[in-house]
Amino acid sequence: MIAKGRVFKYGDNVDTDVIIPARYLNIADPKELATHAMEDIDDTFVSRVQDGDIIVATKNFGCGSSREHAPLVIKENNVSCVIASSFARIFYRNAINIGLPILECEEAANDIMEGDIVSVDFDTGIIHNETKNKEYKAVAFPPFIQSIIKAGGLLKSLKEREG
Amino acid sequence: MAMTMTQKILAKHAGLEEVKAGQLIEANIDLALANDITGPVAIREMEKAGFEKVFDKDKIALVMDHFAPNKDIKSAEQCLECREFAKRHNITHFYDVGEMGIEHALLPEKGLTASGELIIGADSHTCTYGALGAFSTGVGSTDLAAGMATGKAWFKVPSAIKFVLTGKKAPYISGKDIILYIIGKIGVDGALYRSMEFVGDGVAELSMDDRFSICNMAIEAGAKNGIFPVDSKTMMYMKGRVNREITVYEADEDAEYDEVYEINLSELKPTVACPHLPENTKFVDELDKIEINQAVIGSCTNGRIEDMRIAAEILKGKHVAKGVRTIIIPATQEVYMQCILEGLMQIFIEAGAIVSTPTCGPCLGGHMGILAHGERSISTTNRNFIGRMGHITSEVYLSSPAVAAASAVMGYICSPADVK
Numbered sequence: 167m168i169a170k171g172r173v174f175k176y177g178d179n180v181d182t183d184v185i186i187p188a189r190y191l192n193i194a195d196p197k198e199l200a201t202h203a204m205e206d207i208d209d210t211f212v213s214r215v216q217d218g219d220i221i222v223a224t225k226n227f228g229c230g231s232s233r234e235h236a237p238l239v240i241k242e243n244n245v246s247c248v249i250a251s252s253f254a255r256i257f258y259r260n261a262i263n264i265g266l267p268i269l270e271c272e273e274a275a276n277d278i279m280e281g282d283i284v285s286v287d288f289d290t291g292i293i294h295n296e297t298k299n300k301e302y303k304a305v306a307f308p309p310f311i312q313s314i315i316k317a318g319g320l321l322k323s324l325k326e327r328e329g
Numbered sequence: 330m331a332m333t334m335t336q337k338i339l340a341k342h343a344g345l346e347e348v349k350a351g352q353l354i355e356a357n358i359d360l361a362l363a364n365d366i367t368g369p370v371a372i373r374e375m376e377k378a379g380f381e382k383v384f385d386k387d388k389i390a391l392v393m394d395h396f397a398p399n400k401d402i403k404s405a406e407q408c409l410e411c412r413e414f415a416k417r418h419n420i421t422h423f424y425d426v427g428e429m430g431i432e433h434a435l436l437p438e439k440g441l442t443a444s445g446e447l448i449i450g451a452d453s454h455t456c457t458y459g460a461l462g463a464f465s466t467g468v469g470s471t472d473l474a475a476g477m478a479t480g481k482a483w484f485k486v487p488s489a490i491k492f493v494l495t496g497k498k499a500p501y502i503s504g505k506d507i508i509l510y511i512i513g514k515i516g517v518d519g520a521l522y523r524s525m526e527f528v529g530d531g532v533a534e535l536s537m538d539d540r541f542s543i544c545n546m547a548i549e550a551g552a553k554n555g556i557f558p559v560d561s562k563t564m565m566y567m568k569g570r571v572n573r574e575i576t577v578y579e580a581d582e583d584a585e586y587d588e589v590y591e592i593n594l595s596e597l598k599p600t601v602a603c604p605h606l607p608e609n610t611k612f613v614d615e616l617d618k619i620e621i622n623q624a625v626i627g628s629c630t631n632g633r634i635e636d637m638r639i640a641a642e643i644l645k646g647k648h649v650a651k652g653v654r655t656i657i658i659p660a661t662q663e664v665y666m667q668c669i670l671e672g673l674m675q676i677f678i679e680a681g682a683i684v685s686t687p688t689c690g691p692c693l694g695g696h697m698g699i700l701a702h703g704e705r706s707i708s709t710t711n712r713n714f715i716g717r718m719g720h721i722t723s724e725v726y727l728s729s730p731a732v733a734a735a736s737a738v739m740g741y742i743c744s745p746a747d748v749k
C-alpha cells in the first residue's frame with residue numbers, strides 16, 4: 167500500500183491536548199470531533215488538510231492523555247500517515263489499534279519540512295520525499311503488530327482469531 | 330534470567346516462567362478501568378466488533394469522574410451510556426455521582442487494586458497503582474474494549490530505569506516535589522516505553538500518598554509504569570481494603586536496568602513545573618515573583634487526605650490573596666468526609682477557598698475552574714500543556730499542595746516557608 171500527500175510539520179512533544187482539546191471530549195460523533203483536530207497547535211489545520219496528507223513531527227508525538235480521540239480525529243481527517251522520531255506509548259498503541267498508519271523514522275522526521283510532498287510504501291517502510299528527492303527507511307513493525315494492522319485493528323484481529 | 334519487579338508481574342500474568350525486555354506477550358488482567366470520557370468509546374467499539382459479553386463483571390470498574398457531576402447535556406449522555414452498559418452487564422464496580430471519586434484515588438481506597446496485580450485503564454494516569462507494587466498502565470479505549478471482552482491485553486515487556494531514593498526529605502517536601510524533580514531531570518520522554526522502578530532506603534520515608542503521587546506522574550516522563558516495592562506501609566494501607574490473596578513480587582538483585590539514578594531526598598526543595606511541559610521544572614526559590622489568578626488543589630495526583638491536611642495546615646487562620654480563586658477538590662467521598670471530620674472544611678472556607686465534590690473538572694479544562702485568556706493558575710494537577718486548563722494563552726504551573734496553598738495566600742508562587 168502506498169500513501170502520498172503534502173506534509174504538515176510539527177515539533178517535539180505534540181500532546182493529545184493540542185491534538186484534540188479535552189473541552190471537546192463530550193462529543194460522541196467522530197465527524198464533529200474531527201472539526202477540532204489540532205486546533206490548539208494549528209487552527210488552520212482542518213481547513214487546509216486534504217485527503218492523503220501526512221503529519222510529520224519530531225520526538226514523543228501524542229504524549230499525555232490516553233484519549234483515543236487523538237488518533238481518531240487525525241484518521242477522520244483522512245490523514246494517510248503520521249511519521250515521527252518517536253511516539254508516546256499509549257498513542258502508538260491507539261493508532262495501531264484503530265488502524266491509523268504510523269511510522270518511526272528519526273531521519274525522515276528531522277529532514278522533511280512543511281509542505282514537502284512525501285510518499286510512503288507501508289510494505290517496505292520506505293519513505294520518499296519527492297520534493298527533496300530523498301529516501302528514508304522507517305523501523306519495521308514486529309509481525310504481531312503487523313497482524314493487527316492487516317486485520318484492520320485490534321478488535322477485528324481478535325474476532326478473526328476467535329472466528 | 331534476572332527480572333525487574335515489573336517483568337516478574339508480567340511473566341506471571343502471561344503464564345510464563347520468565348520474560349525479557351522487548352518480548353511481546355499476552356497477559357491476563359485483574360482489572361479493566363474506564364471513565365465517562367473513554368468508557369463510551371470502548372463500549373461502542375466492543376459492541377461494534379460483536380462482543381456481547383464482558384469477561385468478568387467483577388473485574389471491570391467504570392468511574393464517572395471527568396465531566397461529572399455532568400457539566401452539560403453531551404456529558405450527561407456519555408454517563409448515561411456507561412450507566413446503561415453497567416446495568417446491562419451487571420457490572421459490580423460502577424461508580425456514579427454520590428459514590429464516585431477521582432478514579433485513581435478511588436480504586437485503591439476501595440481495595441480494587443492490590444500488590445502484584447495487573448491493571449489496565451483507559452486513562453493515562455492508571456500507572457498510579459504502581460505505588461502498591463502492582464503493574465498498572467494506561468491504554469486507549471480499543472485496548473480497554475478488548476480487555477473487557479477477553480480479559481487479556483498485549484504488552485511489549487519494558488526495560489526499566491532504577492531510581493534509588495536516599496536520605497530524608499525536609500518538611501513540606503512531598504512525593505509531588507520528588508516526581509517533578511525527576512521529570513525535570515530526565516524529560517517528558519526520559520522513560521519512554523520503560524518502567525520506572527523506585528527503590529532505596531528513602532522509600533520507607535514516603536507515605537502511601539507520596540508514592541501514589543510519584544507513580545501517578547510516571548506517564549509524564551513517558552513511562553509505561555512506575556512501581557514501588559511492597560513494605561509494611563503498603564500492607565497496612567491494603568489491610569481492611571483488599572479482601573483477597575495478595576502476591577508480593579521483588580526485583581531480582583541482579584536484574585538489569587537501562588539507567589540508574591540516585592535521588593537524595595534531603596537535597597530536594599519545593600519544586601514547580603513551569604508552562605508548558607512537566608519537564609520545565611524549577612525550585613520555587615529560583616522563580617521571579619509570578620502572580621496567580623487561581624489555585625487548584627486536588628486531582629488524581631494530589632486529592633488525597635494528606636494533601637488536604639497540608640493545605641489546611643498552611644491555610645489555617647490565613648486568607649487567600651484577593652483575586653486568587655482557590656478551588657479545593659477532595660478526590661473521593663471518603664477524603665471529603667475525612668476533611669469534614671477533621672475540621673479542614675471550616676479552615677478552607679474561612680480562608681476564602683471553595684470546596685468541590687470529587688471531579689477531574691479543572692485538571693483537563695473540563696469545568697469547575699477554567700482559565701480565561703492570559704490567566705495563570707498554580708495547580709497540584711499533572712499536566713501544564715498549552716490550553717490544558719482553558720484558553721490557549723492561559724498558563725498552568727504544577728506544584729505540591731503545600732506550594733499551591735502557600736501561593737494562594739501570598740498571591741504569587743512561593744514556598745510554604747514564605748507565608749507570612
